[in-house]
Structure formats: structure tokens, C-alpha cells
Amino acid sequence: MTDLAQIAGAVLLAAAGGEAFLKSILGAALHLRVPKIVVATTLAAFATSSPELTVSSVAALAGQPEIGLGDALGSNVVNIALIFGLALMLGAVQTARADFGRDYYLALAAPVLTFFLALDGRIARGEAVLLLLVFFGWLAWTVRDALRRRDAAVSIEAGELSPGKSLILGVLGLGALIAAGRLFVSGATGVAAASGIDTYVIGVLLVAIGTSLPELVTVILSRLRGHDDVGVGTLIGSNLFNGLAIVGVAGAIHPISVPFVEVALTLAGGMVALLLLLPNRAGRIVRGRGFMLLTLYAGFVWATLRS
Numbered sequence: 001m002t003d004l005a006q007i008a009g010a011v012l013l014a015a016a017g018g019e020a021f022l023k024s025i026l027g028a029a030l031h032l033r034v035p036k037i038v039v040a041t042t043l044a045a046f047a048t049s050s051p052e053l054t055v056s057s058v059a060a061l062a063g064q065p066e067i068g069l070g071d072a073l074g075s076n077v078v079n080i081a082l083i084f085g086l087a088l089m090l091g092a093v094q095t096a097r098a099d100f101g102r103d104y105y106l107a108l109a110a111p112v113l114t115f116f117l118a119l120d121g122r123i124a125r126g127e128a129v130l131l132l133l134v135f136f137g138w139l140a141w142t143v144r145d146a147l148r149r150r151d152a153a154v155s156i157e158a159g160e161l162s163p164g165k166s167l168i169l170g171v172l173g174l175g176a177l178i179a180a181g182r183l184f185v186s187g188a189t190g191v192a193a194a195s196g197i198d199t200y201v202i203g204v205l206l207v208a209i210g211t212s213l214p215e216l217v218t219v220i221l222s223r224l225r226g227h228d229d230v231g232v233g234t235l236i237g238s239n240l241f242n243g244l245a246i247v248g249v250a251g252a253i254h255p256i257s258v259p260f261v262e263v264a265l266t267l268a269g270g271m272v273a274l275l276l277l278l279p280n281r282a283g284r285i286v287r288g289r290g291f292m293l294l295t296l297y298a299g300f301v302w303a304t305l306r307s
Contacts, residue, residue, distance in 0.1 A: 003190030007210065010183035014051045015213040017176025021047045024170030027163075041103050042142055044230065045237025048218050049075075049246065050177045051211035055184050056246045059203075060253035067188055068250035069123070069258070070203025071211055072242040073114075073266040077204075078212040079235045079242075080273035081297035087219045088290025093228045095279050103236050106138055108274055110243040111267040118258040128251025135244035184210060200259050204266055204304055232277070239270070262307050269300040 024047075052075050056068025087093075113134070117127045188202045215238055222231035250256065276293055279285050 003187045003194065006183045006187030007191070007206070010180040010187060011210045011213060013176045013180035013183065014210055015217060017051075017173045017180060017214075020169050021050060021173030021177060021214075024166045024173060027166035027169075041233045041237035041240075042139070042146075044218060044234045045241050047173075048214035048234060049238045049241040050174065051180055051184075051214060052242055052246050053249065054178050054180065054182070055207060055211055056250040057253065058182055060250040060256075063254060064199060065250045065254045065256040066198075066200045066259070067203040067207060069247060069256050069263070070200040070266070071184075071207040072246040072250070073111075073263065073270065074204030074208030075212045075215075076111075076239045076242050076270040077266060077273060077297065077300055078208050079215050079238055080277055081269065081293045081300065082209070083212060083216045083219055084231075084235055084273075084277065085290045085293030085297060086216075087223050087231065088285065088287050088293070090220075090223050092287050093223075093232065093279075093285040095228060095232060095283060095285060100236075100278060103138075103142075103233075103240065104274070104277075107236050107239045107243070108271060110134070110240065111271050114243060114247065115264060115267050118260055118263050121258050121260050123247070123251045123256040123258055125252055125255055128248045128256075131244045131248035132252065135240065135248060138240065138244070180211075198259065198262070200262055201304055201307075204262070205301060235277075236274075239274070243270075262304065265300070265303055265307060269296065272296060 052068075052072050055071050056065070059065060059068040059071075110131075113131070114123075117123055117130070184207050188199075188207045191197070191202060191206065215235060218234050219231040222228060222234070247256075273293060273296060276289050276296070277285065
């Protein structure tokens with residue numbers, strides 16, 4: 001099987017597995033009576049970030065943590081600039097600045113922290129553990145808040161899934177995501193070696209798009225079903241998982257040698273994309289922001305290839 005065939009197979013597995021796992025998580029959330037905004041920023045975000053987690057973990061175990069770093073940080077740019085930019089082509093999103101609370105500002109702060117950790121050209125195990133501690137602190141706070149609001153209704157459409165079917169679907173979906181992660185690492189490493197392109201760049205541009213397919217499915221379906229807040233919440237939560245948990249796990253497994261200029265460019269791209277996500281005073285993210293986000297992504301790709 002060629003490297004490109006492995007990547008293509010991983011794309012299909014990531015899309016199918018991510019969608020199945022997401023449906024499983026949302027079905028379980030309905031039975032647990034978890035508010036849908038919490039589902040979006042935690043359970044749904046975890047489900048859609050599972051490909052990045054498997055890719056980063058397998059890459060770190062294989063001694064290639066730079067692929068995982070590029071995948072995690074690059075996925076944050078893909079999530080907002082490319083995926084949400086495309087979603088805005090379907091029309092403006094009605095939301096409110098009040099909905100952009102603690103999670104949004106932490107998503108903005110996380111790349112700043114990563115920037116300072118990467119200044120010496122390396123993310124050591126201790127620094128990776130720091131990222132994990134910040135992540136688990138946020139997660140504990142979010143779960144505590146969710147328990148206080150447990151009686152709130154969850155209005156996400158997840159189909160008629162029983163708890164048993166949700167569990168089976170989740171196991172199958174997670175298995176597909178793990179297989180996709182292994183294929184991605186193998187294929188991306190082969191492409192990088194054959195083309196002479198830096199493994200971090202491969203992770204940022206190629207692997208990041210493939211592992212962001214579940215986010216794409218989630219956001220588009222959320223828009224079509226009238227759950228725009230779920231799509232926005234999923235992307236913000238996914239950014240937190242990628243920037244804190246996934247980079248933290250990869251660095252804890254294997255210290256990461258950081259190509260600082262490329263990492264700084266990726267972090268800056270993610271932060272600008274997040275700032276463009278803020279709604280205007282009327283509580284709308286207008287379609288024009290979509291063109292700006294897509295332009296930002298095109299510029300990011302060009303700058304990454306030239307760096």
C-alpha cells in the first residue's frame with residue numbers, strides 16, 4: 001500500500017469513525033441530561049479531536065512527536081479558518097458574545113502559553129505536563145458547572161439510540177479513529193521522507209486537514225439542523241483539547257523539538273482565526289467573516305510552505 005493510499009484510507013476512516021463516535025457521545029448525553037453547550041465543548045469536542053489524539057500519541061511513540069504537534073496546532077487553524085469559514089458560506093450565524101465566556105478566552109490563552117514554552121526550541125516533558133494540568137483544571141471546572149445545570153434540557157438530535165447501541169457505535173467509531181491515526185502516521189511519515197518536506201509541515205498541512213474531518217461533519221450538520229451553538233462550541237472545545245491535552249500527551253510521551261518559526265506562525269494563525277470568530281454587536285457572525293477566514297487559511301498555507 002502506497003503512502004498516499006494509506007492517507008486516503010485514513011481520511012475515510014477518520015470521517016466515518018468520527019461521525020459514529022460523535023453520535024454515540026451525543027446519544028449518551030441525552031440519557032445523562034447534560035446541557036447541550038457542555039456537550040459541544042466537552043463530549044463532542046473530545047469525539048471530534050480523537051483523530052488528533054491518536055495521531056499525536058502514535059507519532060510520539062514512534063519517535064516523531066513533531067507530526068503530532070503540527071497536527072494538533074494545525075488542526076486548530078483548520079477548525080476555525082477553513083471549516084468554520086466554509087460553514088459561514090451557508091449563511092450568517094446568530095449567536096451572542098455572552099456565549100463566548102471562559103472556554104473562548106482559555107482557547108485564546110492556550111497558544112500564548114505554548115508560545116512561551118516553545119521559545120527554547122523544545123517542549124520538555126515537564127512543560128507538557130503543565131499543559132495537561134491546565135487542561136484537566138478546565139475540564140474539572142466545566143464538569144462541576146455541568147452538574148449544577150444538569151436539569152437543563154438537551155435538544156441535540158442524536159437519533160433513536162439506546163444506551164447499548166450508543167456504546168457499540170462508540171466502540172466501533174473509536175476503533176476506526178485509532179486505525180486512522182496509525183495510517184496517518186505511516187502515510188505522512190512516508191510522504192515527508194520522499195518529498196524532503198519537514199515532518200512538522202506535513203503534520204500542519206496534510207495530517208491536520210484529515211484529522212479535522214470529524215469537526216467538519218459536526219459543524220456542517222449542526223448548521224443544517226439549526227444548532228449553530230453546537231458547531232461553535234465544538235470548535236472552541238476542540239481547540240482546547242488540541243492545544244492543551246493533545247500537545248500535552250505527545251510531549252509527555254516524547255519531548256518535542258520545536259521548529260519555532262513554524263510553530264509561532266501556526267499559533268498566530270489560530271489566534272487570529274479565533275478573534276474573527278467573535279460576533280458583532282448585533283450577535284451575528286456574518287458571511288463576510290467566512291471570506292476573511294478562508295483568506296487567512298490560504299495565507300497560512302502559503303506562509304507555512306515558504307517558512
